[in-house]
Amino acid sequence: MKSVAEIRDNNLCCSCGICKNVCPANAIKYIRENGMFVPEISDVCVSCGKCYKVCPSVQHSYEKNNLHQAMVGNLKFAINAWSKDSDIRHFSASGGVITTIVEYLLSHDYYDYVFSVDTYNYHSQVKTNKYDKHSYNLNDISTQKYTKSRYIPVSHENLVDFIMNNSDSKVIIIATSCAVRGILNVIDKFKLNRNNYLLLGLFCDQVYNYNCWEYYSDMLFDNYGDISEFNFKNKDSGGWPGNMKFYFSDGKCVFKNKSERVKIKDYFKPERCVYCVDKLNVFADISLGDNYTDQNSSSLGSNSVIIRTNLGEKIFKLISETIDYERIDVDKICVAQYFDGRKKNYEFSLLKNSELNDNFQLNSVMDYEHNSNAASEYKTVLRNLHYGEIYPLNRKKLIKQIQKSGRKTNQLKRIFCALLRRLHNES
The missing domain is CATH 1.20.5 (Single alpha-helices involved in coiled-coils or other helix-helix interfaces)
Structure with a gap:
């Protein structure tokens, strides 16, 4: 049987951590390799193939066979929105809609737990952790660490372990599209109750690999001190979309222009991101991200939100009084989120399939417009990625x-x- 070792060996791992706790032999641990945390399988592996079956890095299927339609996905309606709570809005990466949804659903006992990231330190593997209505405390939101976005691969191993052993609990899950797919694979393969899980899907252009931590330490703050944490996006200096904010072990903090995060995107990126076309998280119940449309844009920050499922619509009705919002045509969101870049990714995935002799199908076959420059662009993309993979060598x-x-x-x-x-x- 295939295992995730083949995914790792072909540089396709997205570091989601989902395979680790489905292994019945406890044979998987994560090690750092080329800026990513990837699975290493020990000799106690029983070759059951469960890790491969839940892996979200291969076999991406879509309900539509047209590339553009597949990238939009099914939906009920779309809105631009922001939290009515000014503190939540300010301390969030954009409009604070996710934090508002989570706080309302936990405090009113609609859900038992949320799994959320609670650190801005990327020196070691970042994992989600479990919170209930008592521990998800927003009384002093300025000190809390679940409000801002991370642009780093996040492990959901703790979530998977919990839902497999506590199948009756109702859980809010916040994840990028690759992780959403893996979590849905777990729910399906282990026959969990899909209605117990609210999937809040993040729009995702890409993440950075973990070598960016060393890069920023070396390039921006060599001889300055040890970085203890940093925010990729922080609105304290200049408002949305936010500059970078670095925290040091001596208590100091320094802002750097957002250009410092933009200019390394092509280098410190996991290879699997190159082949992803699911920027808008089409299998989530509600998917959302920064509002880059020309409608309702504000330096205070706002979100573009897509309500996709019946459950998502039900949740929207529950929380609608806690946010300000306005309907928007989803096509405006697609334009603002630069869909053309994702169409290139689809062609890159076909080129990768060919390299691997079609042993893996990264995305299902869809109708698309061919780009004659795709092959040459693909070579440049992979060359740039190699710089970030082997940094600081x-x-x-x-x-x-x-x-x-x-x-x-x-x-x-x-x-x-x-x-x-x-x-x-x-x-």
């Missing part, structure tokens, strides 16, 4: 490459600004 080369890319970006910006000025003068 190639520190000087990576710096040079980032500087080179930055010069190209600045040239394009100057050309774009010149065109805008010309259009303005002509009008």
Whole structure:
């Protein structure tokens, strides 16, 4: 039987941790390799194949056979929204809608637990942990650590262990699209009650690998001190979409412009993200992310929210008095979330399939428009990823490459600004 060792060996692991606690022989542990935490299987493996069957990195199927329709997914309606609680809105990464939903459902006993991340330290593997209405405490929200987004692979091993051993508990799950797929695989394969789980799906462009921690320590704060935590996005300096905020062991904190997170995206990215087309989390009950549309945009932050299932619609009705919102056409969200980039990812996945002699099917077969430049772009993407995978062994080369890319970006910006000025003068 196949195991997740094949996923790891082909650099397709997304570090979701879901396989670890479905193993009946306790044969899986996670080790750090090329900036990712990946499964290592011991000799006690009984070759049952359960780990492979729940792995979300392969066999992505969609209910639509047209690529664009598959990327949009089924839905009831879409809104832009933000929390009515000004503190929740301020301390959240965008509009605070997830925090508002979770707080309401726990405090009113609709759900028993939420599994949430509670650290901004990415030096070791980040995992979700269990909270109930007493421990999910928002009394002093400024000190809490479940309100801001992480852009790092998160392990859901604790969640999987809990739901397999406490099948009657009602649980809120917050996850990116890859993890949502893996969790749904667990629910299906182990015959758990799907109605017990609310899936709040995060929009996800990509995550960063764990080597970004060393990169920021080296490149931004060498000789400054030890980083204890950092926020990829923090609204304390300049509002939404937020700059980076770094915390140090001596109690100091420093803001850095958001460009510091943007410029390393192409290098510190798990390879599996390259092949993902599910940016809008189509199998969640409610999927949501930053509002990049031109509707209801605010420096205070707001969310674009897609209500997808009957359960999602029921939850929306329960919490609707706790948020401000306005209906929006989902096509506006698709444009704002840059769907064209995901269409490239689909072609990249076909190229990867070909490399592996079709031993894995990363995405189901769908109708799409062919991009003649896909093969050459794919080579560039993989070359850039290698810089981040082996960091800091190639520190000087990576710096040079980032500087080179930055010069190209600045040239394009100057050309774009010149065109805008010309259009303005002509009008």
